[in-house]
Amino acid sequence: MVCFLFILFLVRQEKGNLYVIDISSPKYKPVKVQFITNDNQSLEVSKLISRNLGVIGYFDVVKEGADVSVETVKTPSGFKFTGYFSGEEFFKVELKSDDFKAVADTFSNYIIKKISGLETDIFGRKVFILSNLDGKKEIYQTSFISDTFEKVVSAKSFIPNFSVSPSGNKIAYTHYDGRNYRLYIADLSSKKIFSPVVRDGMFISPSFFSDDRIVLAWNSGSGSNIYLFDIVARSLSKITSGNADVSAKVMPDGKRLIVVSGKGGLPQIYLKDLNGKDERLPLSGRYNSSPDISPDGKRIAFTKLEGSRFNIYIYDLETKTEKPLVVDFGSSENPSWSRDGNFILFASNRDGDYDIYITDRFGNFIRKVFDTAKDEFQAVFR
Amino acid sequence: MMVKFLSAFVLTVLALGCAKKIPQDEINAAREALERAKNIGATELEEYKVAENYLKQAEQHLEEKKYDDARTKALISKEFAELAIKKWNELTKKSLEEGSKKVEIIETEPEFRTTNLPKLKGINQDDIIGTSAFGRGYRLRSLQNVYFDFDSFSISEEMKEIIRKNADIIKRILDENPEAALLVEGHCDERGTNEYNLELGWKRAQTVKNFLVLFGVPENRIQTVSYGEEFPEESCNPPVCQDENKWSKNRRSVFVITSKD
Numbered sequence A: 001m002v003c004f005l006f007i008l009f010l011v012r013q014e015k016g017n018l019y020v021i022d023i024s025s026p027k028y029k030p031v032k033v034q035f036i037t038n039d040n041q042s043l044e045v046s047k048l049i050s051r052n053l054g055v056i057g058y059f060d061v062v063k064e065g066a067d068v069s070v071e072t073v074k075t076p077s078g079f080k081f082t083g084y085f086s087g088e089e090f091f092k093v094e095l096k097s098d099d100f101k102a103v104a105d106t107f108s109n110y111i112i113k114k115i116s117g118l119e120t121d122i123f124g125r126k127v128f129i130l131s132n133l134d135g136k137k138e139i140y141q142t143s144f145i146s147d148t149f150e151k152v153v154s155a156k157s158f159i160p161n162f163s164v165s166p167s168g169n170k171i172a173y174t175h176y177d178g179r180n181y182r183l184y185i186a187d188l189s190s191k192k193i194f195s196p197v198v199r200d201g202m203f204i205s206p207s208f209f210s211d212d213r214i215v216l217a218w219n220s221g222s223g224s225n226i227y228l229f230d231i232v233a234r235s236l237s238k239i240t241s242g243n244a245d246v247s248a249k250v251m252p253d254g255k256r257l258i259v260v261s262g263k264g265g266l267p268q269i270y271l272k273d274l275n276g277k278d279e280r281l282p283l284s285g286r287y288n289s290s291p292d293i294s295p296d297g298k299r300i301a302f303t304k305l306e307g308s309r310f311n312i313y314i315y316d317l318e319t320k321t322e323k324p325l326v327v328d329f330g331s332s333e334n335p336s337w338s339r340d341g342n343f344i345l346f347a348s349n350r351d352g353d354y355d356i357y358i359t360d361r362f363g364n365f366i367r368k369v370f371d372t373a374k375d376e377f378q379a380v381f382r
Numbered sequence B: 001m002m003v004k005f006l007s008a009f010v011l012t013v014l015a016l017g018c019a020k021k022i023p024q025d026e027i028n029a030a031r032e033a034l035e036r037a038k039n040i041g042a043t044e045l046e047e048y049k050v051a052e053n054y055l056k057q058a059e060q061h062l063e064e065k066k067y068d069d070a071r072t073k074a075l076i077s078k079e080f081a082e083l084a085i086k087k088w089n090e091l092t093k094k095s096l097e098e099g100s101k102k103v104e105i106i107e108t109e110p111e112f113r114t115t116n117l118p119k120l121k122g123i124n125q126d127d128i129i130g131t132s133a134f135g136r137g138y139r140l141r142s143l144q145n146v147y148f149d150f151d152s153f154s155i156s157e158e159m160k161e162i163i164r165k166n167a168d169i170i171k172r173i174l175d176e177n178p179e180a181a182l183l184v185e186g187h188c189d190e191r192g193t194n195e196y197n198l199e200l201g202w203k204r205a206q207t208v209k210n211f212l213v214l215f216g217v218p219e220n221r222i223q224t225v226s227y228g229e230e231f232p233e234e235s236c237n238p239p240v241c242q243d244e245n246k247w248s249k250n251r252r253s254v255f256v257i258t259s260k261d
Helices: A002-010 A040-053 A100-116 B002-017 B024-039 B046-063 B067-097 B157-176 B194-214 B244-250
Strands: A012-014 A017-019 A031-037 A059-061 A068-075 A078-085 A088-095 A126-131 A138-143 A150-153 A162-164 A170-176 A181-187 A192-196 A202-210 A213-219 A224-230 A235-238 A245-250 A256-261 A268-273 A278-280 A288-293 A299-306 A309-316 A321-326 A332-337 A343-351 A353-360 A367-370 A376-381 B100-102 B105-107 B128-131 B138-140 B180-187 B222-228 B252-259
Touching (some): A078 A100, A088 A100, A126 A162, A150 A181, A162 A202, A162 A376, A170 A202, A170 A213, A181 A213, A202 A245, A213 A245, A245 A288, A256 A288, A268 A288, A288 A332, A299 A332, A309 A332, A343 A376, A353 A376, A367 A376, B024 B067, B046 B067, B157 B180, B157 B194, B157 B252
Parallel strands (some): A031 A059, A031 A068, A181 A202, B180 B222
Antiparallel strands (some): A012 A017, A078 A088, A126 A138, A126 A376, A181 A192, A192 B105, A213 A224, A245 A256, A288 A299, A332 A343, B138 B252
16 A cells, blocks of 8 residues: 555556656655666766766666666667566657767657656756966866866956857956956857957956846946947947946846846846836845846746845746745855756855856756866856 | 811820729738837827728728729828827837937957956065966955855955955055955855856945955955856855855955956
8 A cells, every 4th residue: 555655656647648756745755766778888878877877866877776777779770679667668768960969968868758757958068167266366178067067267367157049159257457457259169369459448248148148237427227238239228327236137028137236335236128117026124136137038946045045936927926945055146047947956055165057947956966176156057 | 187086095095094003002001100110109199090091991992993082091191100100219218308318339350358466576476376366366365255155245253354364464465555456256155047156246345345345455446346246265056056155255346356447
């Protein structure tokens, strides 16, 4: 009876598909997955997959006692995976490629869907990271997940913050030039760097909202306001006048702006539209900042200073409610949504230095993803 | 006979030429134009709603196999969608025109302007305790730091006195060294976000500058910079470190003798 109930608890059915866990339920438990291989290449691929799944809290990769076992076989053109749940064949898929990482990434995305119903493509995605690996804050590129970091933007001093264009081909960042904080745009395709000739003041927090348009804060001497920088039109246009507006992001509908402003004292998050309507989000606490908008525009992940540490919350724009996502886990900052809206990367100093962690939009788990000998302050998927 | 054949031939060609073509291309073009209008946010415009309505009618006619009507409505829909896009772009451009300026964009590597520090006259060498961040200037023992409360750029009475004393020293140094200037740095403790702390550091530096001007230091000889939380005096990252004593040392303005360039 207990076993029967346990299996009922594990399994949910939806629209004729069989999923093993319900990730929207706070009571779900990770699925134990075991990989069965009979050749070295399958073993190699399975190790990569195990590593991938190790950062997603829906799985525990085990050597015995599995809920789901996956038989991995090398075929002439790639690999075949057959999954068994309770002894019954659960799925069968063949991936035709000899690129082990590509196969591992594709299968990892696939098995997440089979187990939970969640459509995702995070494995194999590029990730851009702000790290002081070489002693200065600079920008690196890696993939989800990999140990290899490639420096894509160097600093002569330091880079406080950056943004990546939707296409992933451009990086906008600010850099201290010995006098002021200037804005630079690195074109990763042409390997060229551009900068608007604006020598006064301090640029802060650039944020791309299309490949050629950036919103950012500029303090030209009387406090920071948000400007729109249009790379093609070569124009810098003022959008806000709070004189304490330090960062902004454009909503996916292109009609509204999320602004972090200290105009009321400590920073709070405001929603501003093109008609001038400006409302403060009804968030608790005295210090709310670092918003990132979900790809569907329905939720905002942000940080809330509680005591002396930052915790990560999610605000629902439809229900106008907030809920905690990552709490009491070191000081957790710079939340950043995955492109499919299912996961959030963030930086935390839980282990002493800042590393990059991942959680899902329900806050079901927290797993470390990137950890070098130094600090990783911010990570963005592309 | 020949005339009858030719007539039949011509009529057949004409009939084939006039055969009803399904207007799928036109409907797809209308859909695509509406999608573009939607993506830029033009959905509230009257033109968009009209375009949507015409597309619905076109699709209805298509189902009813009234191809000519479907084609006409699809073409009208596309026109209205394009009008909506044009109008929306004009409205957006207009709302941004105020306060808009043209900027030149150049290809460049990130630069770093080093400072050629002047040789200072009238200063006891023992007073120089080192150089500041990025070698921008000299730190002097006699120029005390100014400290701030959490999230504040207000100057207490005690700190005003420090600024006053610093101002007397600075005025003398600047008088004796025409190529020198004063740099006021603004710093924050590690609590708070990077971007907010850059702004707060700027406010701290600006406030100190204002007091220095009040106390007679020439404004055109004062530079300011914010380093936010980048260079704490004593690192104390919460929550592992919970030391208000360290944090209070990091919330500071530093006075640096630099070059007037």
